[in-house]
Amino acid sequence: MPALYPVETCSVTLITPRYGEGVMRFSEAFDLPTTSADDWFDTFLPADTALFIDPFLIWDEKQGHWAGAHEHLIDFFEMVFELVKESEGNENSISWKQAQKLLLFPEPYEFCLGVSEGSPHGAGSGKGLQKEMLEGVKVATGLGIGRIAHMEMLTLFQGGMGVDRLSDMTCNILKSYFIEYTQEVARRHEIPVQPATVANATWDREFCRWKGGTFDLPINPYIGKPVILTPERFLRQMPVATPDGFWSYAWSTASEELRGDLTFDIARNVSRREKAKLARQNPDVVALYLRQLENEEKKPYSVSDDPNLIVKWYELGSKLTEEKPLSFVAKNPDEFERFIEVIIENFRHSIEEQDGWQLLWNKNHGREERAAQALFRSCVIHYCRANEIDLTGESNAGRGPVDFKFSQGWSRRALVEIKLVRNSKFWDGVLAQQPQYQVSEEVSRGFFVAVGYTDAHCHAALKKKIDDAAQLVSQHTGKRITGMLIDARQKTSASKLHEAELSSELKANKPEDDTDPPTSPSTGQ
Incomplete structure (x- = not known):
């Protein structure tokens, strides 16, 4: 876990935007000249940007600050696995209830990512998703699985979840890494920070619980709450691992025996429930699918090109x-x-x-x-x-x-x-x-x-x-x-427009002694 820089008290003062209503992005709010060392996403502060943090892109990090982040993510789920196993499926047990609390993820509004309308506040991952995740863990422990290589295995067991929910989970579980990353950016640029309370800042393996905290962080002038930054390279529109991707993988690689057991004739229109059933019944195929994804090139969303106008x-x-x-x-x-x-x-x-x-x-x-x-x-x-x-x-x-x-x-x-x-x-x-x-x-x-x-x-x-x-x-x-x-067709520049019919008519009506303007010898125009 990265070293954080907490403070003792919390007293957040709303910052007046430097350019009034014109302030929109993080760099504008704090007047930052960015360099090649700045890999952070210049987030839009008044509202969410419809991009999401994909854990598979974090998995690729093998050195530096983020090298242990994916392992930290998996350690969290190992803790949940242990609690579910201890509960023996008894939903009234203390262990089960503790696992429930761990799988309730509040909206990480500090990142300004997601699909909320009008402000960076969204619904977060509610109790419906919490129940489905617990079912996925319960299935995994019943199959003898005590630790997973990718959290996406659980999402496939329960039929997959929206990319925003997957991102919410990742932001919460790895929030300590993102806080430390943001603090480093603030120190490098001498960005003003203020003490701010952060929910789910860290989690405690010993007591199996979330821990909030107060940390020195930049403040979003539009909501008076902290901003947490993320590298651009972690952002996508859609997750790498999806139920559709797994279904296609199983169809193309599974044995004839497996195909015979499944209704692959409706593969294109199969329900989420059927895909989840396939994953639960064949965890070895799920593991192979995720392992294949490890070896594939995983491209983040191109913020510079912004092909879908999500950013600009x-x-x-x-x-x-x-x-x-x-x-x-x-x-x-x-x-x-x-x-x-x-x-x-x-x-x-x-x-x-x-x-x-x-x-x-x-x-x-x-x-x-x-x-x-x-x-x-x-x-x-x-x-x-x-x-x-x-x-x-x-x-x-x-x-x-x-x-x-x-x-x-x-x-x-x-x-x-x-x-x-x-x-x-x-x-x-x-x-x-x-x-x-x-x-x-x-x-x-x-x-x-x-x-x-x-x-x-x-x-x-x-x-x-x-x-x-x-x-x-x-x-x-x-x-x-x-x-x-x-x-919205591509248009010709007005300077290059040429109306052939009008031009011919004009020439036909010219006086006999009229001549065309001379051609410039230097420009040919």
Whole structure:
């Protein structure tokens, strides 16, 4: 375990952001010039970034500060294994209850990672996941397993968990390593620190319990609580080890006898429960799968390229907003719908007419749907703040997540869906999902925004079809839905545009004595 630097008392004072509301990232808040020695992720302080710490990337560390981190992670689960074994499956025993407490992981808000909306506070890993993890441990001990090489084995035994939950667990169990890492960064850059209380800062093997503590750490000016940093190289969008990956591995490598025992004919649509059953019945195959992953190249998310606009979404959206100020400001609540129409139109204009389309392309390839959604959010969030309109991203509408919900009180609300035309479920979006969301959320006004990357996807006939579909659904459901197609094709620079037909007509109408301007001998122009 790394050496920590605790303090005796806790008295956190909210730091005034150096650049007021403009402060967004850790480096900006503390005015840090970064160097090649700085491998930490420059986290976005006001809200979570949808990246996650993957324990498999920490496993690769063989020297330096992180060399013992993965072993520390596995030691934690060995402690839980011992408690479950002592309990003999008796859920009323002290050992079982102690194991329960250890497997309850609070949201590690200090990292500003995950999927919380609006702030770095999330739900953490609740009792439902705790129960599933205990079942996984119980199964493992029943198979005679006393120590595992990777914590992912347990997640496969219970059918896998969301990457955010896996990350929460890793952050909690290894928090002492991350605290010491952050303190080292603070010392190197002379970053102001304050004493702050940290939950689950360490865990005690002797007494089998979590221990909180107070430590000198940088303070997030937006929530008045500590910031804990992580190296970029530990961050991913999806975990390395997944139930789908294990199922595919078992199918491709398992013996004919194993295949005969399993319903591999439904491999593509098999349930989470069936995958968990396969893992529990074949722990040796799970171990082989994880061992194979050890030898495979495991790439973290490329923060510099940011292919899905997970990291730089706010800055890029701010730039588009500055280039396209809002032409309409809602002066009274009755103008709410008009305001939503205007901000969507502003976004369309920024993409089509102001080179915003470039932000939706990465290395000659149109970005994924989430990137388009992130860019839209980063643009409109500024307009909404200025007009006191609430914006919620991916709210749960009962039948699935809604991309964006705008509201100003209960009676004035609107839903906006952003879909790529290339999405295989594109037409389901406008014909079924969008109206269902509006019914579930009791919202009468909706906008279905399509984004096209190719000529076929931006054709006038497709635009008319989207309009017709929106009108048809509106008539059928009584919910007013407007369709829009945004042309995000790669554009030619305005300086290189050449209209052949107009140019020919102009030449045909020239006076006989008129001549073309001379060509510059030095430039050829």
